[in-house]
Amino acid sequence: MIYLDNAATSFPKPPEVLKAVAEALAAPASPGRSGHAPALAASRIIHKARKNLARLLGAPDNSRLVFTPNVTWSLNIVLNGFGLKPGDHVISGSLEHNSTARPLSRFQREGQVNWEVVPPGPDGLLKPEDFKARLNPKTRLVVLNHASNVTGSLAPAKAIKEAIGDIPLLLDAAQTAGSMPMDDYCQWADFIAFTGHKGLLGPTGTGGLWIREGLDLRPLSVGGSGSRSESLVHPDFLPDALEPGTANTHGLAGLAAGVGFLLDVGLDKVRDHEMELTQWFLERIIDIPGLKIIGPGPGVKERVACVSVVLDGWSSSDLAAALESGYGIMVRSGLHCAPLTHQFMNTMPGGASRFSIGYFNTLDDVKTAAWALSELAAKKPSRA
Ligand SMILES: Cc1ncc(COP(=O)(O)O)c(C=O)c1O
Numbered sequence: 001m002i003y004l005d006n007a008a009t010s011f012p013k014p015p016e017v018l019k020a021v022a023e024a025l026a027a028p029a030s031p032g033r034s035g036h037a038p039a040l041a042a043s044r045i046i047h048k049a050r051k052n053l054a055r056l057l058g059a060p061d062n063s064r065l066v067f068t069p070n071v072t073w074s075l076n077i078v079l080n081g082f083g084l085k086p087g088d089h090v091i092s093g094s095l096e097h098n099s100t101a102r103p104l105s106r107f108q109r110e111g112q113v114n115w116e117v118v119p120p121g122p123d124g125l126l127k128p129e130d131f132k133a134r135l136n137p138k139t140r141l142v143v144l145n146h147a148s149n150v151t152g153s154l155a156p157a158k159a160i161k162e163a164i165g166d167i168p169l170l171l172d173a174a175q176t177a178g179s180m181p182m183d184d185y186c187q188w189a190d191f192i193a194f195t196g197h198k199g200l201l202g203p204t205g206t207g208g209l210w211i212r213e214g215l216d217l218r219p220l221s222v223g224g225s226g227s228r229s230e231s232l233v234h235p236d237f238l239p240d241a242l243e244p245g246t247a248n249t250h251g252l253a254g255l256a257a258g259v260g261f262l263l264d265v266g267l268d269k270v271r272d273h274e275m276e277l278t279q280w281f282l283e284r285i286i287d288i289p290g291l292k293i294i295g296p297g298p299g300v301k302e303r304v305a306c307v308s309v310v311l312d313g314w315s316s317s318d319l320a321a322a323l324e325s326g327y328g329i330m331v332r333s334g335l336h337c338a339p340l341t342h343q344f345m346n347t348m349p350g351g352a353s354r355f356s357i358g359y360f361n362t363l364d365d366v367k368t369a370a371w372a373l374s375e376l377a378a379k380k381p382s383r384a
Contacts, residue, residue, distance in 0.1 A: 002329045002365045006358030007149050007175060007306045007336075009197045009204060016257040021203060024253035031247050032226035042249045049256035050239070056200075056259055056267070057192060058183035059210050066242040067208045067252060071174045071195035072099040073220075074209035075143075077242060078170050078191050079103045081217035082141060089114045089138040091164075093126050093155055094344050095148035098337045100172055104143065114138070120344060125302060126155050128163035139167055147175040150341040150354065151295025152278075152306040161188050168215060174198060175304050178259070179274060179359075181267040190215060196251070199270075199358075201258030206251040209242070217242065270359050274305035277357050277366045281307060284370035288377045294345050294352045308336075308352035311377055318381040319353045327372040331355050 003011045029042035046067070054062045068074045079100065084090065090113050092104060107113040118130045131142060142164050147154045154176070161169045168190035176182065177192075178199025185192055189212070196206030211217065222234035223244035235241055262270060282298040285291060290312030296303045311319055316333035323329040335342050335351040342348045355369055 002327070002361075002368055004355045004357060004361065004365065004369060005330045005332050006361075007198065007354060007356035008332050010178075010199060010201050010358050010360075012360055013201055013203070013254070013258065014261040016261055017201060017203070017254045020257035021250050021254040024250035029249035031249055033224075033246070045249055045253045045256060046247055049252040049259070052256050052259040052263060053194075053200075053208060053210075055263060056177070056182065057186050057210055059186045061213065063238045064213060065208060065210045066239040067206070067247060068242075069205050069248070070197075070207040071172060071193045072207075074193035074195075074207055075099050075170070075172060076103055077209060077217060077220050078193065079107075079143075080220055082168075083218065084113050084140060086112055087114070087138060088112075088140040089116065089136055090141045090143060091116050091118060091131060091134050091139060092143040093117070093145055094119050095126070095151065095153065095155070095338070095341045096143065096145045097149060097172065097174065098339070099174075100143050100145070100170075101338075101340055113140075117340065120153075125153055125296070126160070128156055128159040131160050132163040135164060135167065139164075141170060142167055143170045143172070145172045145175075147304040147306075148295065148338070148341055149175050149306060149356075150308050150336050150338050150352065151345065152303045152308070153296050153300075154302040154304055156302070157185075158188055161190075168212075175306065178262055178267075178270070179304055180271040183267075186210060186212070196255040196258070199262075200255060201261060201359075202255030203251045205248050206255045211238065211242075219244065221245075265359075273359060274357055274361075275301075277361055277363060278303070278305045278307060280363065281355065281357070281366040281370055284367075285309065285373055288374050290377050291373065294347055305357035306354060307356070308347075308354040309373070310347060310350075310352050311373070314376070314381050316351045316353045319376065322376055322381060323353070323369075323372055326376075327368060329369055329372055 028038045031042035104115045108115045170191040173194045177194035192210040196202035197204040225240040292310045294308040320333035
């Protein structure tokens, strides 16, 4: 199998991750609850996960980093807990995933907020001045997908934050956390939401959110926290305020190991490897007759390692099926939970076929993928 679907979930996970999950599952775990030795060991696992992630993001205070089941949950904690009121104005980028677009669309339909989308420039990239131009006295929040899971384009997040000044920026780092250095992000972003199972190399069911000091969120759910148990009022201090219920200890053990692996390798090295393969792939496929790259072509540095294509005569699903059956290549077809992006890229309703490269891919993997695409471009799908 040649796995090129790392934007969906990364594979393989480093052996350290498998070992950490198995070890944590083999022990009784009630972190932050009981006082016996295995419970304390479980608390240490959570502490390690928090410490590793705080290092990866350069967070000055570990306690402002909370764990959630995935980035969708983290984004919803902010969007629902930030205290948006009818009449408030929220700006977002145009390459948002449904994990922000659906909550924002629901608020809009229910008259809760006025949601405005910033379109990309002719080159498909977002411009900081277009965010600034849309600010008005009612603007409360800017939501930004850091990197598109369709086009791979990387938003100029720091420049956008500089352009919007004091308005809080919520960054969806699903496609960037673990794939590029981000150790200065806590110096300027306001909320950083991440998922554990993609670039961070952890298991599914893990994710989190970093929250700038001074920003308060009303918890989406409250309950047992292992702290202040005498009170019927849920604690208001972090991380307990946003972590009700028993933590996913074995998942976080795996996430701690995945992030530990990345810190040892170095995020520069991860980024260089992924970009080298991506540029090689883009350069090889750009001249394939009938093939269109959806997003930045070769030479653009502001991108991540995800490349979507449309091939004349092929539906995105037929192409993905032919890649799997003929070459053992796994990609994702369709709309990638990002209909807004496909609208802006004129790839509705069929979507595109997405090749997403991870740290464990090799040059041979992308060579085979480029060769497979050029062979298929010369054929008609068998169903046609
Ligand atoms: C940009 C972006 N945001 C959000 C998500 C949602 O991730 P999860 O399903 O882990 O919550 C994804 C996953 O595909 C994504 O690519």
